[in-house]
Amino acid sequence: MSLCITAVHPGTCYEPHKEVQEEENKAALGRDEWQGRESHKPMKHQQVIENFIKEGEKGRGTFVKANRDLLYSEIPIGYRPWGRWYSSNAGQSAPLAVRLKDESLLVNGARLPWPISDHQSSVLRTAETTSARFGVVPFHSIVAAFTNGEVRDWNRKPIPTGQLQKEVQIVVPSSGERWREVTETDEHGKAHTRQVHTLGDSVVSVRDRCYLSSVDETGVGAGMYCFTELHSDRAPQSLEEALNFLKPEVVMEAEARGSNVRRQGEWFAIPTKVLTSQLMSDVERGLAIYREQHVLGTDGHHRLEEAVIYKHGPRKGEVYARGVIEHTDGEHHELNLGSIRWHSIVHNIQGQSYTLKGSQAQFD
DSSP states (O other): OOOOOOOOOOOOOOOOOOOHHHHHHHHHHHHHHHHTTTOOBBHHHHHHHIIIIIIIEEEEESSSESSSSSSEEEEEETOOOOOSSOTTTOEEEEEEEEEEEOOOOOESSOOOOOHHHHHHHHHHHHHHHHSSOEEEHHHHHHHHHHHTTTTOOOOTTTTOOHHHHHHHEEEOOOOOEEEEEEEEOTTTSSSEEEEEESSOEEEEEETTTEEEEEEETSSTOEEEEEEEEESSSSSSSSSSHHOOOOOOOHHHHHTTTTTTOEETTEEEEEOOOHHHHHHHHHHHTEEEEEEEEESSTTOOEEEEEEEEEESTTTTOOOOEEEEEEEESSOOOOOOOOOOOOOOEEEEEEOOOOOEEEETTTEEE
16 A cells, blocks of 8 residues: 655744744853854854755754755754753754755655754745755655665664765656645545645655655545655656556546546546446356455455455456445545446556655555
């Protein structure tokens, strides 16, 4: 499967008052060093970020720092945001963006702790308002792709910047983080619209394999983040083409005929004209079996209310369903196919895919 929880939802950029900023600077540098460096204050975080993205320049803020190729956030061990208590996030650090060989930016889209998440929000906003070519991908997913799913957490196996630059490319850049309207057609042909949050859909290449980094609108809430390997002998030229790479030929043909093909996660439902009597006849002849509450796949999570699965004959392997398709873990909106027409259920075309659970990338 290729389902994931919604990725980062940037908040308002944290802009402390002057007194609070001074406390943070003292905590980061040490009070003795601070007293001797009052005339050499660190750069503002936003300036460090803008310099890195726009000019490729180095810079050092209190918490946000950059060299030529890496922008990162580092919270000191003695971090006291209000001067009264130590923060539980003290001592943490995270990469925010890496400059790749062609000057494109790989921006970290993982869910990060505060106040690093505010620095991340500033990076995303700045990248969107410049001419920078960038892709937004949770770095946990990059690690999962590098290790074929053996490691799913960036903090367990951070990849050196030089290796990222050598083996990661932005194929289709991100258009930025935004909300988009999705139109869906129900079993009665009635259209419904809802808003879906996109992290910044893009395609990246990791070790010569292309991955679609996107939000699946069939997921509950505002969409679910997905990082899915594309099976193709060439790189896609657009996001739309990348999405089409996931569609089997039978789905493309049905859409070309104007059929109302619907989807839940990695499964497509194609309306057919197959009669119930024909299916039940094949069940009686032993060519197929009839099941209620049938779960697709050996370790699957998509459950069919009614299903006919062909085990023998020319249709061996075909699955037909009607009624409701639901996710056993409740990670997708229910898909109601109706109680009359049978739909052919087919899997998408994909390689490995990675799922985010909390702050980690899961391998499916």
